[in-house]
Amino acid sequence: MISKVNAICLAVLMIAAWFLAQWTEGVWWVAPPSAARWWMAAGSLVAYGLLCAWSLRNDSVTKTSTTNFTSVASEQVTENRPATSANDDSVLVVYASETGFAEELAQQTLELLRAAGKVVELLPLDELSVEQLQTVPHAFFLASTAGDGEPPVHAFEFAEEVMSSKHDLSSLTYVVLALGDSSYDEYCAFGRQIDAWLQRCDAKAADERIEVDDADPLALSAWQALVEEFAGNAQPSL
Template sequence: MAGQLGIGALLVLAAVLFARWQDFSGTHLGSPTHAAMAGAALAAWTGWVVVAAWPRRPAVPPRDAGAILVVHASQTGFAIELAERTAALLRDGGAEVDLRQVSTLTAGDLVSARRALFIASTTGEGDAPDIATGFQREVMRAGADLHALRYAVLALGDRDYDDFCAFGRDLDRWLRTHGAIPWFDRVDVDNGDEGALRHWQHQVAQAIGAADQADWSRPAYQPWRLHERALLNEGSVGGPCFHVALVPEDDAHLAWHAGDVVEIGPRRARGHDERLPHREYSIASVPADGALHLVVRQQRHADGTLGSGSGWLTALAQPGDTIDLRVRRNPGFHAPADDRPVLLVGNGTGIAGLRALLKTRLARGHHRNWLLFGERHAQADRLHVDELEHWHGAGMLERLDLVWSRESPGPRYVQDRLRTASETVRRFVAEGASIYVCGSLAGMAPGVDTALREILGDSAIEQLAAAGRYRRDVY
């Protein structure tokens, strides 16, 4: 309204000046040419004043308009947890937040966004999380004009691997290449390093002009007790593998979902208070079991010393000793809520995560379960196999394929068994099956992925992953 009044006043002034010019030109300007030139100059001046004063819409929205995108790409749930903390920090600072899983993100979302924070895990040998493969294919390969976007990346990884934080770094590079402007520098996090996480928290708060908040710290461990431990593979040529049962001091902590991950805070020896870096394990039980079960293979270094995590759980800690742990949500490996078929594939200690999924399915009355499990020897390496055979015999496990790599004839590995059962795999998937893979990253996981791609095709596998029907917990 103020702009319109100002323009009206300028037009009135122009009209008065024009009338005075007519009087003046008739008396003082010596020729028609001079009069025309003066009139043209007055008209040009009037037009310039009106155009300059006319209110305009901005060509693009201001950079700080709209919700801040907070995007997580997670394999085991840690990136989700950090994304939720980041979103809470932003909301506490007065910002509007759009919290998204990377698989739901389109190029259009990024083009229209003005601010975005990415929390990106790396899995395997520098790979993107399974949930991000569709984003890589459909968005990162296609490209987008992101000149209006300010962004930052929190890259999660482990320096023990050569391709440290590879996906987070690739994402950062892609965003820059397509014109996005770094809001602040990428923050790389080594194995949950608290200093790096504090730096991210500070940078986010600074970016939105919020007051610094109390430092984030790793959620507190809860005291549990080692209840029992039993060797599962006596006589095996492989490393000793143990069933470990832990019970909480407070039964209220018997709360998790199949597929969740437990973080253990190991110690050097009984009675020593020094904590070592945490270790993560797939949970092999459900809360109804009254204890948290693990399947742990004892590791030894080249010099014969025990691995810190496995050594603590399988040898150093004694029944009754306190075990520091916390359960972390891992929704990317939870069982489907409905009764669709599931295809479960794993080897070695991967039976832990698959066992918990099966227990959840059976408790719900969902019996369309097909398990392919591989180990070395049929006699010595029967990791919970008696229980599996019981479920199969009772009709609760539709199909059970056990594959022994040191025995012949027949397929030696689970990926080989998949190939020989390719028609059944295709039928299961056509009937809506979800695929779960749990176990070793080296050998088994890539072998199974290759076999499934041969059977179903690359496009189908990527569609299954994007739909949450191809899930992996590999290490």
């Protein structure tokens, strides 16, 4: 900016000198300078002009570099910006199934929620990650119990490696459907374990855990009512 001002001032002074010279009659210099001094003066003017031109070029390069850097920095900030939070309608439906019944109920739960316009993903427990639970606002868990209170075979690894630790799931709201048979001592044990683990991770239960004794239709109706209440949409029975 300063170089531009200098160049403009120099141009104005040269124009003013030319006009003044036109108004002067006779010899306008009391002691005309020698040729060597004329050359020195001309050289000084040329040097000054070159200096101004060089300064203007540097200003332009600096501004271009600054603009490019700002653009790159802006792109980097955009790239490093965390992903936006999940849609409020996003739901995970997660199942742990031994005989296929929990998976069937999970599929029907998925259909109820999608019919209400929810964004739903269906996953077996062994494909679920803590990161997914930390990025969705809602989750429906349907879990059966095998043997003496054990998780279904495909859920063993999740139970041992993930549920053995506490994670921050404070942004998650969930409900649990536990499937079992009261003739066994460890009735609905794995569903209860999932519920207890989620509470330990500070997740918020949207409703009390529903326990289904040997496909009890009343308990299944209660689950359907819970899902429909969340979905805000009445559908055929589960």
